[in-house]
Structure formats: C-alpha cells, structure tokens
Amino acid sequence: ETGVTQTPRHLVMGMTNKKSLKCEQHLGHNAMYWYKQSAKKPLELMFVYSLEERVENNSVPSRFSPECPNSSHLFLHLHTLQPEDSALYLCASSAQASSYEQYFGPGTRLTVT
Amino acid sequence: AQTVTQSQPEMSVQEAETVTLSCTYDTSESDYYLFWYKQPPSRQMILVIRQEAYKQQNATENRFSVNFQKAAKSFSLKISDSQLGDAAMYFCAYRSALLIQDMRFGAGTRLTVKP
Numbered sequence: 001e002t003g004v005t006q007t008p009r010h011l012v013m014g015m016t017n018k019k020s021l022k023c024e025q026h027l028g029h030n031a032m033y034w035y036k037q038s039a040k041k042p043l044e045l046m047f048v049y050s051l052e053e054r055v056e057n058n059s060v061p062s063r064f065s066p067e068c069p070n071s072s073h074l075f076l077h078l079h080t081l082q083p084e085d086s087a088l089y090l091c092a093s094s095a096q097a098s099s100y101e102q103y104f105g106p107g108t109r110l111t112v113t
Numbered sequence: 114a115q116t117v118t119q120s121q122p123e124m125s126v127q128e129a130e131t132v133t134l135s136c137t138y139d140t141s142e143s144d145y146y147l148f149w150y151k152q153p154p155s156r157q158m159i160l161v162i163r164q165e166a167y168k169q170q171n172a173t174e175n176r177f178s179v180n181f182q183k184a185a186k187s188f189s190l191k192i193s194d195s196q197l198g199d200a201a202m203y204f205c206a207y208r209s210a211l212l213i214q215d216m217r218f219g220a221g222t223r224l225t226v227k228p
Contacts, residue, residue: 003157004157031213033216040220041220042117042204042217042218042219042220042221043204043206043218044218045214045216045217048213048214050213055213055214056212056213056214090158097213098213100146100148100160100163101160101163102160104150104157104158104159105157106156106157107157
C-alpha cells in the first residue's frame with residue numbers, strides 16, 4: 001500500500017450504531033487530518049493531529065471522536081450520528097503540521113439512515 | 114472569519130484550449146498560503162499548485178499557473194493546453210501561516226474538457 005489509505009470505502013449506519021473509520025498513511029508523515037466533504041458545501045477541516053497530539057478540534061460535535069494511536073494511524077469513532085452527518089470523510093497527512101502539501105486518502109462515503 | 118469563494122460552479126473548455134478558474138478569499142492576515150487542489154471523479158484529491166502570500170511571483174507548474182493579486186485577494190488558476198485528464202473538481206484553499214488548523218476550502222468548480 002502506498003500513500004494514504006482509508007477503510008472502509010463505504011459505510012451505511014443507523015443513528016444508534018457505533019462505527020469507526022480508519023486512516024493509514026505510508027509516507028512517514030507526522031501530521032494527520034480529518035475532513036468532512038458534504039454535497040454542495042466546502043470541505044471542512046474537523047481535526048488536526050501533530051505527532052499524535054490533537055492540535056485542534058474545529059467545533060466538531062462530540063459524536064465524532066478522533067484517535068491517533070501513532071503517527072501512521074488515525075481513527076474517527078462515530079456514535080449516535082444524525083442523517084446530516086452523511087458525507088465523504090477524507091483523511092490527509094503532511095510531513096509536518098506546518099507543511100504546505102497535504103496528501104489525501106480516497107475517503108469513506110458515510111450514509112446515516 | 115476567513116472565507117474562500119469560487120464563483121464558477123461549472124466551467125467547460127475545449128481540449129487544447131486555455132481556461133481560467135476564479136477564486137477570491139477574505140483574510141485579515143498578511144502571511145498565508147493558497148492552494149489549488151484537483152479531485153477527479155472517484156479519485157483522490159491532489160495538490161495542483163501552491164502560492165505563498167509573501168512571494169510576489171506567480172507560481173507555475175507545467176501547464177498550470179496562477180494569477181495572484183494580493184491586494185485584491187484574488188487567486189485564479191489558468192490551465193493551458195487543456196487535456197481530457199484535467200476534467201475534475203477544482204478546489205481553491207487558504208491556509209493561515211499562524212494557525213495550522215485554519216484551513217479553508219472553496220465550494221469547488223467542476224471543469225469539463227470537451228474533445
């Protein structure tokens with residue numbers, strides 16, 4: 001595997017379910033990010049991790065819970081989601097949090113029913 | 114709050130022709146970075162070109178170039194000699210030089226390339 005990978009690629013879950021999205025980067029980067037891409041809305045930065053420490057939570061509801069156990073892996077734990085949370089969730093990484101270029105994964109298409 | 118505006122939801126260009134995608138942004142900062150990202154259908158988003166605000170010279174990457182007008186807060190992307198593989202969503206993005214979590218994207222422009 002190369003670059004940034006995300007699993008699963010598609011996920012359908014009910015509002016009472018608990019699920020997790022996984023992101024793995026094979027680039028030796030130290031910073032990782034979660035973004036939300038909704039239809040007809042700009043891409044929104046949700047979380048930033050630098051050297052496994054959360055730098056910022058951009059006012060994201062607590063039903064989204066990130067976890068970064070090491071610099072290569074990033075998870076997004078989901079619980080009691082709402083239908084409006086249906087979106088494409090993108091993971092990205094960069095060499096450092098201050099680096100210009102972010103490398104994106106293919107995304108997880110989440111549908112909340 | 115910083116915003117990024119792409120006023121063209123859709124654009125089309127004939128193969129081998131040139132097209133310009135528009136982007137404006139709002140910021141009170143003097144130091145920041147601007148980017149154009151490309152997201153092909155069902156494929157991963159990739160960086161096309163970046164511009165540091167402190168640099169007056171416009172960035173160029175092969176067929177892609179920008180027109181950066183700092184005073185006007187404008188950052189347009191010019192694609193020359195358009196190719197079928199250029200068809201994608203293009204996103205303009207702004208990142209603060211001070212706050213790494215301040216990363217904002219425009220709504221995107223869908224570019225169609227006609228053969």
